[in-house]
Amino acid sequence: MLRFRSFQICKRTLATHPTPKQQELMARGLPKRAPLPGVTDIVVVASGKGGVGKSTISTQLALALRESGFKVGLLDIDLCGPSVPYLLGLEQSDVYQCDEGWVPIYADENKTLAVMSIAFLLKSRNDPVIWRGPKKTMMIRQFLTDVKWDELDYLIIDTPPGTSDEHITVMECMRDVKCDGAVMVTTPQGVALDDVRKELTFCRKTGVHVLGIVENMSGFVCPHCSNCTNIFSSDGGVELAKRSGVPHLGTLPIDPRLNVLIGTTRSVLTELPESNTAQIFKSIVKQITNGDIVNAVKD
Numbered sequence: 601m602l603r604f605r606s607f608q609i610c611k612r613t614l615a616t617h618p619t620p621k622q623q624e625l626m627a628r629g630l631p632k633r634a635p636l637p638g639v640t641d642i643v644v645v646a647s648g649k650g651g652v653g654k655s656t657i658s659t660q661l662a663l664a665l666r667e668s669g670f671k672v673g674l675l676d677i678d679l680c681g682p683s684v685p686y687l688l689g690l691e692q693s694d695v696y697q698c699d700e701g702w703v704p705i706y707a708d709e710n711k712t713l714a715v716m717s718i719a720f721l722l723k724s725r726n727d728p729v730i731w732r733g734p735k736k737t738m739m740i741r742q743f744l745t746d747v748k749w750d751e752l753d754y755l756i757i758d759t760p761p762g763t764s765d766e767h768i769t770v771m772e773c774m775r776d777v778k779c780d781g782a783v784m785v786t787t788p789q790g791v792a793l794d795d796v797r798k799e800l801t802f803c804r805k806t807g808v809h810v811l812g813i814v815e816n817m818s819g820f821v822c823p824h825c826s827n828c829t830n831i832f833s834s835d836g837g838v839e840l841a842k843r844s845g846v847p848h849l850g851t852l853p854i855d856p857r858l859n860v861l862i863g864t865t866r867s868v869l870t871e872l873p874e875s876n877t878a879q880i881f882k883s884i885v886k887q888i889t890n891g892d893i894v895n896a897v898k899d
């Protein structure tokens with residue numbers, strides 16, 4: 601049975617200050633989005649399959665956006681296995697409720713990365729979420745709308761895997777919150793690609809724009825000899841992107857050094873700046889933030 605932590609009621613009303621990006625948009629006459637107050641762009645990270653690296657990519661993408669000077673929110677809505685607090689070392693954090701909703705956890709003093717996860721509501725990390733469909737749906741909707749984000753340039757949403765009920769609910773809700781688009785994560789092997797193909801069709805049906813595909817765990821680069829072994833074959837994501845007519849955002853290798861960053865709020869950009877992995881994250885951030893992809897959705 602799921603037990604909630606007890607919540608303290610925070611009566612403090614948070615001040616809102618537009619970020620430089622928001623000020624620029626306002627100056628250009630572009631309206632701030634209405635559905636999630638304070639949030640400028642929403643990017644959902646999805647896949648057709650579990651264990652392909654969604655949470656890792658969501659977390660490192662959020663950190664990389666922060667390193668690039670943006671104010672970022674990270675919402676872990678993976679009811680099946682909320683792992684973002686673990687990945688960022690925030691498991692012991694308590695969330696509070698104020699009049700306007702849940703107050704997210706800030707990963708740094710400058711409040712440039714705000715994090716909210718279902719895991720913060722669980723008393724123990726080992727508690728399973730065993731709600732039935734309607735309760736899960738209600739929780740997901742509440743999560744999407746009842747978090748009191750301060751002004752954010754980007755909200756990254758980590759989703760439950762595959763075509764589970766909760767995944768379908770999250771993706772359906774994306775239309776309501778005017779999500780800018782989805783980053784699809786796949787590994788290169790056929791079975792994962794088949795699932796992403798289905799997910800692309802599902803996105804089309806639910807009206808969620810696909811920003812592009814990231815091929816993850818594509819080859820293992822030996823830290824000693826730098827030879828790359830394509831454990832799960834390679835380029836499946838690239839091919840799928842080509843055939844589906846969506847951008848290929850990048851191909852990430854299996855990089856054991858990423859696991860060293862687990863439990864910290866350190867970004868691969870600052871910790872391994874010369875690595876191929878950091879360069880790929882930089883490129884993904886550039887493609888998302890240069891405006892072309894997101895503005896294409898808004899136009």
Ligand SMILES: Nc1ncnc2c1ncn2[C@@H]1O[C@H](COP(=O)(O)OP(=O)(O)OP(=O)(O)O)[C@@H](O)[C@H]1O
Nearest residue numbers: 650651652653654655656761817853854855856858
């Ligand atoms: N590029 C990578 N290099 C090395 N390890 C990786 C990489 N991507 C992911 N991993 C590792 O693979 C495992 C699964 O990743 P992750 O939890 O991010 O997947 P997920 O798709 O979010 O899983 P789930 O569907 O269960 O939520 C983790 O242990 C993670 O550290």
